[in-house]
Amino acid sequence: MTAALHVRRTPSREPLVVELAARTGTRPGLAALLADLDRRAHRSVLPRLLGRRVAAAWGWDAEDRRNEWWPQGVSTTVDATGLGTVPEGIAGRRVAVVSSYAKAVPGPDGPMKQGARLTFLDLDTGAYRHVLLVKPVRRDDGIVGHEPVPVHAGGVVWSGSWLHVAATGKGCVSAHLDDLVHLGDGERGTAFGYRWVLPTRVDHRGGADEGTDKLRWSFLSLDVGTRSLVVGEYGRGEKSTRIARFPLADDGLPAGSAEDAALTRASEVIDTGVKGMQGVASVDGRLHVTTSHGGWLPGSLVTARSHDARGWRRTVAAAPMGPEDLSWSPAERLLWTPTEHPHRRWLVALRPVG
Template sequence: MPADLASRFRLALADPPRDLGRGFRRVGLRAVVADTNRVARRVDVPGEAVAEGFTWDDHDAATDRWWPQGITTSADAYGHDTGAGTFEGRDVLLTSWYAHGRFGRRLLGSRITVVVDIDGAAPVYRHVLLVEPVRVGPLHLLRPVRVHAGGIVWYGDHLFVAGSGAGIRVFRLDDITHVRNRVRARGYRYVLPQTSTYAAEQDTDHEPLTYSFLSLDRGTEADSLVAGEYGTKDSPTHRLVRFPLDRDTQLLRGDERGRSAALELHDGQPRMQGATLVGGTWAVTASAGEGRAGDLWVGRPGHLHRHRGVLPTGPEDVAHWPQRRQLWSLSEWPGRRWVFGIDVDPWVTPGRADQPAPGER
């Protein structure tokens, strides 16, 4: 769609960083990587397009309380060069979860999971609760971040979390905090406090955009944040947008008021759960309902090719991991929860999006 139409959708930076108050000790991501407490296991993941993957421990794989959604990696954070893309020399993967049900949403909100050693037989990980610092009189409280967290992007030290119709939440991984009193942190040893938000704005004659999922497009000259909108086949819109990122601030590039306008706006597909780019080629995951295999769409908006049923049931967000020449995604259904890699070749080949690949119908 024309750029002037895209620019009618904006994200406005709001809410300056809040103070956690006394009694909290910032330890950063490094502390969590060194203090994992759960063990996953490598498994054969169903799906013709799946090259490798793992599942969570028995509790996390089956719980109905927490549902996995978003995914991003140290390659997003630290560059796409062959020798880059690691956190202190290690491949690190982050996922997001939201607490299911009214009770869970209100009291628990959402969390991220830090996963390391993904190439081993038993990847290890730890959950970190997302919190919003608030002050009530003399008290400093930690309020749960109540978002669906359908997509996340790790960019430098910042973590962007999709906030549906409200916009995007922003966190700094250096702000991960060790909490002594776990009652305050709903039983979690580590929390990640929110630093700011990007509020969704649009011209009055346009339907508000839902920020359902996110990914990073790291270009040669400039980087951009990709966002997309989930909707069924009966929903009026299923849109994809792209916003400019500033490599220096590691935030969106905006005007003097902190407003960033979208650079591109495209029509996508019904039931999109994630979208990212490999070069100039889009790769989109789409769900088909519980128990039904997911789809992978590849190409350019308006001309996407459908690889029907080549993903596990319930595929969600997706991220490009160029050093591995893979996409990574994850699935959400209890008892069928996997984190998995998809080889870029032959499924997503830049410059060859119009040629059929295995599994194409």
């Protein structure tokens, strides 16, 4: 079972990214983005009353608390530096990145879907900005343009200068922070008004050997101890709820294999996950997963030893309603999770169990 699941990297779209940036704006890098945060989050005490394991929480501004962008994934600069590579532009800052998908956003000609976006939040100041995730494409007229990335974005991992965004049945899409594009004034209309876009450079397409069902990449986290990408499946009823690990190289990309540098096979697969998992993280050898119970009931943390993921133990009312992806911060001893429901949207820090 372990080797039956794999992920394959597509050829790089970097030449298209370079051409897109040269035509539409500039590629000034992460430091420039972090100097251009235009919104403000606030510290919130309400989540502490709604979740027994809540240590702290940020609330978004009024528009983002109610709109049709649904927060899903989370990663932080702790993950970014976890494998030893420090992305240019961090300069010691504490930053979280949250992935969201759009259900239906109002447009000039009616509702439209804008795909997925990433929100960069300074955890010390509360300043943040949204960045639209796009795919560079060469149009029929030969000019390189871009299009939305229609993924659920149920998880995100920031590893080195790479951001991996979950794409469910497709695996994940991966973007490099050097590719951040600051659009010129005349180009913002091509990106639904966004000033910043991040083109995806490669895709990592999930697959499986004959006789094994492909993994659904519902959410992601980084496990520094095993230097791996931990991927989990959301499933209810008869659907599988597997958790798999894929080895990562020092640069933050799936490590490849001896027979094929673009193909990475799973190093471990756990078949005994929890129904309704929304996120997973490895904490000192213990798996933590979130489960959600609708828009009005608090969420749970469910834990088990990584090597024996059968005796799951549930901590009820551990988080506010709607917890999603997880990201572990060892130095702070905190698990980060976003909550998704309108008017009950926070980025929450949880104390782990055990």
